[in-house]
Amino acid sequence: MSPQEAAAAATASILADYTSRTHKGLVVDSPPGAGKTTLVVAATVEIAKAGERLMIVAQTNEQVDDLVDRLASRDPQLTIGRLHAEGFEPPPRVTRHDNVTTHNKAENVDKCQVVVSTADKWAYVEDRTWEWAIVDEAYQMRSDKLLAVAPLFADGQALFVGDPGQLDPFSVIESERWTGLAWDPMQSAVAVTQRLNRLKVHQLPVSWRLPASAAQVVSEAFYPANAFTSGTGPGQRRLRFTLPGLRDPWDPTLAEAAAHGWALHELPNRHAVRTDPELAEACAGLARRLLQRGTVAEDEHGWHDVEVTRIAIGCAHKDQVAAVRKAGVPGGVTVDTANRLQGREYDITIVWHPLSGRRDATAFHLESGRLCVLTSRHRHACIVVARAGITDLLDSHPSSPKVQLNVPIKFPDGWAANHTVLAHLDRHRVAAVGRD
Secondary structure (H helix, E strand, O other): HHHHHHHHHHHHHHHHHHHHHOEEEEEOOOOOOOOHHHHHHHHHHHHOOOOOEEEEEEHHHHHHHHHHHHHHHOOOOOOOEEEEEOOOOOOOHHHHHOOOEEOHHHHHHHOOOOOEEEEEHHHHOOOOOOOOOEEEEEHHHHHHHHHHHHHHOOOOEEEEEOOOOOOOOOOOOOOOHHHHHHOOOEHHHHHHHHHOOOOEEEEOEEEOOOHHHHHHHHHHHHOOOOOOOOOOOOOOOEEEOOOOOOOOOOOHHHHHHHHHHHEEEEEOOOOOOOHHHHHHHHHHHHHHHHHOOOOOEEEOEEEOOOHHHEEEEEOOHHHHHHHHHOOOOOOOEEEEEEHHHHHOOEEEEEEOOOOOOOOOOOOHHHHHHHHHHHOOOEEEEEEEEEOOHHHHHHHOOOOOOOOOOOOOOOOOOOOHHHHHHHHHHHHEEOOOOOOO
């Protein structure tokens, strides 16, 4: 089957299972850019057409507002309630729709066919139940939040949609005291649901974001048990520069990224502070050069300029984000951590490798979901910036996670995922000259 046919068949199978009432609920695993939101919108419209009411749980206000906008645009006849916290001001993309009601009280959106809100807000809703529920980005949802909202649809049909390769739920407080327990709040909503119910699992088989140059390596590194393909073929996504290079130190790296969809801008091997000034300058310089060269991109819809808002720089830490901004990154370029880049999409991404310049490989920096997010946000090219020596660092810190009772071994392993990505980047290495 073509990618379009494979995706359509998977969606039809999911909707048929979900609406058949033969399963208590379903889990849908989705690779990056596979159309999770499109599936949620399709399922919502299907349920609403049958005259049923539906609740949708998302994890952030941004996700909720995006969903409401998509739903209202897809079906102007669908009545949608946007439930929000007191004092929150819904953005114009939500309030511009006549079929959307926004309010901070559940009773004021009761008559709507679809009610959408964050898990935090749903936790305060009482004395109501829904026959149908969708949990979006379910792998980002902590199990304690699911416990708070599950009574609202405990006797209904639930659809859990999410990306298993992304970052796990996290907390700013120490949580090891609960590790391995059935009520561990740091389990994802999918993990705890599967542990107690063993729901049927579907998979979306096509990534519409990642180009053909990226789908295979991302699939092998982070989704070895759930392989997927790209919705586009080799050569369908291209980059070119409208202005010539002038022996700028960034130009060879940009040429490699344009030709192959990947580039490793490698600085000399050296232990460095976490906010490595040379690495910060390289990230900012590459972004500046992309704009100076008048970069344009071709995709399924034709050619378009790679504008400043279509470039992102991803880091592991907030202080690295600050260092890149201080290095003179052009205004409008997104610079943020992996946690905040989840769910977002750009034409070109520049990645500060989490292990660059480090003396050790900690669990935080080996987290497979972090590298997965950073290397799967792009539609055309990903440029990884790092110091040489990461492979040796990994070999001197072999994977040895704690063995804890009742905790499934994480798969894929971050150590192996890093090696897979580095082996691919090795073919696209461009040596940079560092300052002494």
